[in-house]
Structure formats: C-alpha cells, structure tokens
Amino acid sequence: xxxxxxxxxxxxxxxSAAPGFAGDPVVVGPAKPNVLFIAIDDxxxxxxxxxxxxxxxxxxxxxxxxxxxxxxxxxCIAPACSPCRLGLMYGVEPFHSGFYPFYNHSKIPQEVLxxxxxxxxxxxxxxxxxxxxxxxxxxSKSMNGDWDDYHSKNNAKLEYAPQAGYQQGxxxxxxxxxxxxxxxxxxxxxxxxxxxxILKKQHDKPFFLAVGLVKPHLAFVCPQQFFDMHAGPIQxxxxxxxxxxxxxxxxxxxxxxxxxxxxxxxxxxxxxRRAYLACISWADYNIGRVLDELEDSPHADNTIVxxxxxxxxxxGEKRSFRKFSLWxxxxxxxxxxxxxRPGKMKAGNCTxxxxxxxxxxxxxEMAGIESPAYVDGESLxxxxxxxxxxxxxxxxxxWGRGNYTVRDDKWRYxxxxxxxxxLYNHSSDPQEWNNLAADLTHQAxxxxxxxxxxxxxxxxxxxxxxxxxxxxxxxxxxxKTFKNQTWPQMKEKLRPAIEKQ
Ligand SMILES: [Ca+2]
Ligand SMILES: [Ca+2]
Numbered sequence: 001x002x003x004x005x006x007x008x009x010x011x012x013x014x015x016s017a018a019p020g021f022a023g024d025p026v027v028v029g030p031a032k033p034n035v036l037f038i039a040i041d042d043x044x045x046x047x048x049x050x051x052x053x054x055x056x057x058x059x060x061x062x063x064x065x066x067x068x069x070x071x072x073x074x075x076c077i078a079p080a081c082s083p084c085r086l087g088l089m090y091g092v093e094p095f096h097s098g099f100y101p102f103y104n105h106s107k108i109p110q111e112v113l114x115x116x117x118x119x120x121x122x123x124x125x126x127x128x129x130x131x132x133x134x135x136x137x138x139x140s141k142s143m144n145g146d147w148d149d150y151h152s153k154n155n156a157k158l159e160y161a162p163q164a165g166y167q168q169g170x171x172x173x174x175x176x177x178x179x180x181x182x183x184x185x186x187x188x189x190x191x192x193x194x195x196x197x198i199l200k201k202q203h204d205k206p207f208f209l210a211v212g213l214v215k216p217h218l219a220f221v222c223p224q225q226f227f228d229m230h231a232g233p234i235q236x237x238x239x240x241x242x243x244x245x246x247x248x249x250x251x252x253x254x255x256x257x258x259x260x261x262x263x264x265x266x267x268x269x270x271x272x273r274r275a276y277l278a279c280i281s282w283a284d285y286n287i288g289r290v291l292d293e294l295e296d297s298p299h300a301d302n303t304i305v306x307x308x309x310x311x312x313x314x315x316g317e318k319r320s321f322r323k324f325s326l327w328x329x330x331x332x333x334x335x336x337x338x339x340x341r342p343g344k345m346k347a348g349n350c351t352x353x354x355x356x357x358x359x360x361x362x363x364x365e366m367a368g369i370e371s372p373a374y375v376d377g378e379s380l381x382x383x384x385x386x387x388x389x390x391x392x393x394x395x396x397x398x399w400g401r402g403n404y405t406v407r408d409d410k411w412r413y414x415x416x417x418x419x420x421x422x423l424y425n426h427s428s429d430p431q432e433w434n435n436l437a438a439d440l441t442h443q444a445x446x447x448x449x450x451x452x453x454x455x456x457x458x459x460x461x462x463x464x465x466x467x468x469x470x471x472x473x474x475x476x477x478x479x480k481t482f483k484n485q486t487w488p489q490m491k492e493k494l495r496p497a498i499e500k501q
Contacts, residue, residue: 068338248420400472
C-alpha cells in the first residue's frame with residue numbers, strides 16, 4: 001500500500017508501506033500540475049507588458065509576462081463583468097448560452113446552469129481541491145460545489161481622501177482618490193493574503209487556486225503610495241474628437257458620452273486616469289505578493305499560472321468611459337500563461353488574436369483533463385509550446401444579442417443587430433479611427449470576416465438577469481429613443497467641449 005506523502009516539484013512522491021521500504025520516498029511520475037488562476041477586474045492594456053500607457057507601472061506582471069507566454073492580442077468574451085466571467089468559467093460563448101447581459105449568478109435557473117460545469121468544479125471533479133477568493137464570478141461568491149473553500153469577506157470600511165483626488169458628489173463608487181486605510185483593510189490585499197496562505201500549505205491533492213482582484217474596477221481608490229507613483233502629469237490617450245461620426249447608431253449608443261462630458265467640464269480627466277493607473281499598480285503589487293510566495297513555495301515547479309482581466313476600459317477614447325462597447329479599448333485584455341514544467345512552454349509573445357474563451361480547454365489540456373463536450377474555444381497549448389504558431393479562428397466578442405465583433409491579427413469587423421457595421425485596419429489605424437465598412441474595396445474582407453459571426457444565436461436567458469444595459473436585438477426600441485432624443489441632445493451638450501479641443 002502506498003500513501004501519497006506530498007506533491008511538489010512536479011512529481012508525486014509516495015511513501016512505501018511495504019516491509020524494508022518503509023519511509024523511503026519513491027518518485028513514481030509526474031503529478032498533476034496545480035493551477036494559480038488570477039482574475040483581474042476592468043484592467044485594460046495600461047500595463048507595462050502591453051504598452052497601452054507609457055506611464056503604467058506593473059513590474060510584477062511584466063516579470064510574469066516575460067517568463068511565460070504573453071498573449072498580446074487577447075480579447076474578452078464580452079465587455080462586461082458578468083457575461084465575460086460566465087463565458088470563461090463555464091466555457092461557453094454568450095451566443096451559445098444566452099447569457100448576454102448581467103446576471104445574479106445564484107439566480108440563474110438550475111435547468112440552464114446545470115447544463116454546464118464551472119472550471120473550478122471541473123477540476124474538483126478530476127481530483128483537485130479548488131480554493132477561491134474575491135471576485136471570480138460576478139454577483140455570487142460560491143455555489144453548488146464550485147469550491148472546497150472560498151474567501152470573500154471584507155468588513156473594513158475604506159475611508160477616502162478626496163482632497164487628494166476627485167470625487168463626484170458624495171458617490172462612493174465614482175471616487176478617484178487615495179484611501180487612508182492600512183493595506184490590510186483593502187479587499188484585494190485580503191484576497192492575495194488568502195492565496196498566500198494556500199500556497200504556504202502542503203496539499204494532499206493538486207489545487208486549483210483562484211484569486212480574484214476587484215481593482216482597478218471603480219471606485220478608483222487605493223493606498224496613497226500608489227498615487228505617489230503617478231504624481232506627475234499624466235499623458236492623455238490618443239483621442240480623435242469627432243471619432244463617433246462614422247460609427248453606426250448602435251455603436252454610438254454604447255459610448256458613455258455623459259461621463260466624458262462630465263470629466264471635461266470638471267477638468268478631471270487627468271485625475272481619473274491617474275487614479276486608474278494607481279489602482280493598476282496596486283493590483284500589480286498584490287499580484288506580486290502572490291507570485292513571490294509561489295516562487296518561494298514547494299509548489300513553484302509544478303504550478304501553472306494564468307492571469308487575465310475580464311475586459312478592457314475606455315479612458316476618453318471614442319468619447320467614452322468604462323467598458324460596454326465593442327472597440328479595442330473594451331475588448332483588449334492582459335492575458336498571460338506561465339508553465340514552469342520542463343518542455344511544456346516556450347516563453348515569448350503570441351501576437352495572434354485570441355479570446356479568453358480558450359482558457360477552459362487550455363487549462364484542461366495542460367492538466368490532462370478532458371473538457372466537457374459543449375465547451376467552446378480551442379486549446380492554446382500549441383501557442384504555449386511555440387508562441388508563433390498561427391491560430392485560424394479569430395476572437396469574437398459579444399455585447400448583447402446580435403452585436404458582435406470579430407478580431408484577427410490585423411482587422412476588426414463589427415456588426416450590430418440592426419446591420420450597422422464597422423471595419424478597422426489595425427496595421428494602419430490602431431486607434432480604430434477610420435471606419436472602412438462603407439469602402440467598396442473592402443467588401444470581400446467584410447464578407448469573409450462575417451462568416452465567423454454566430455450562425456445560431458441562443459435566446460437570451462431572462463431569469464436571474466440583473467442588469468440589461470445594452471441596446472440589442474431584444475430591445476431594439478431603445479435605439480429609437482436614443483436616436484430621437486439622447487444623441488442629438490448629447491451632441492449639443494458636447495459641442496462646446498468638442499470645439500474647445
Ligand atoms: Ca469587470
Ligand atoms: Ca471614427
């Protein structure tokens with residue numbers, strides 16, 4: 001009889017109970033790798049390793065990107081917390097599941113959710129312990145056997161120092177300023193500490209450890225020290241002020257013009273962007289704490305690290321703030337996989353367009369676990385072995401039923417539910433300023449890219465829906481309201497700001 005003693009350094013070490021061998025460790029073969037799964041909320045490409053902003057300071061993620069395979073052209077499943085996370089964790093595209101808008105995870109009917117197996121549960125079903133902390137799903141911390149243990153508590157109240165930043169009225173959410181609390185009071189510090197505690201332990205089974213950070217999501221608040229790192233003037237992103245004029249109406253409806261107008265009027269854009277960069281550095285600091293612990297732990301040689309953000313963020317581009325759009329600012333995300341096991345990975349950048357939908361199958365293949373038959377996407381193991389390996393399928397991002405964007409290594413093609421289209425050439429127009437969809441010379445390309453649009457759309461799941469903030473095929477009337485009233489009014493309001501620029 002052999003008793004597993006512990007798992008480390010990539011091998012399962014057994015203690016033989018046979019006479020004469022008692023106590024001798026016997027190495028019998030490679031053990032299943034552990035997984036450290038780092039989820040980030042609302043982080044766009046303003047990180048050192050993606051170069052989205054020249055003043056980004058993210059040394060810990062940069063180090064991971066260098067050691068692992070960094071997917072420099074990675075895109076979200078949907079540009080919103082709930083549908084992206086449901087898609088990623090269950091391995092199913094919104095147009096197959098019907099999870100287009102926001103849901104309270106625990107209120108989605110079992111006859112719908114029961115068709116799918118969450119990633120953490122799938123690993124549990126295959127001999128793993130699953131531990132989680134912070135934000136992995138949106139709207140519910142833990143349910144139905146997704147985890148062996150889950151940490152979500154944070155009781156400390158954060159106090160803001162708005163005189164050192166910017167705050168809209170007394171809004172706790174729309175605050176862009178340092179906190180006066182100690183590090184330990186902040187949720188992300190606690191979530192990282194939970195991960196560190198798990199990494200300090202010996203485990204009798206391989207583990208799937210998910211650490212979900214809630215920054216840089218609004219409010220943009222974090223300790224002063226991270227604001228101090230960004231004390232000087234903040235460089236503006238590249239913005240074309242009349243950029244929306246060649247964008248179809250559904251696209252225009254996605255832009256958060258009122259936020260842009262407010263920050264222009266208040267002259268607060270710089271404070272908003274500074275606070276965002278500070279929160280990104282704060283997230284990076286907490287990620288670094290977990291990665292340093294892993295490196296010093298007995299699990300270092302046998303733990304796969306995957307790091308991703310659920311979607312990107314506008315900081316004034318397309319006259320917009322936040323996410324909820326199908327442009328590059330919203331879709332592009334940090335995404336890194338690192339595998340320390342010999343021969344499993346070649347460090348480098350993969351520049352092919354990839355979707356986060358591929359995480360499910362990729363982790364499954366890396367751990368030798370077959371994914372359920374329904375799971376969408378494809379394994380990125382060939383790209384981990386050789387980052388220059390091409391990928392045939394483009395990345396698709398869905399925002400509402402009928403609104404899709406298709407991204408390949410050079411082009412973005414978007415089609416909205418009413419037939420409105422956009423086409424951008426990323427080789428010559430990385431800001432997506434010039435919509436080429438009406439250009440007759442590109443019609444063959446549009447036709448080809450349109451073949452990747454979903455053929456059969458699942459109807460929207462209605463039960464459990466908590467927020468439906470997109471104009472789509474299921475609420476087309478909202479577009480009429482927007483066209484007749486909101487946009488012209490908004491345009492009038494914006495005119496002085498536009499003309500001032
Ligand atoms: Ca998010
Ligand atoms: Ca434009």
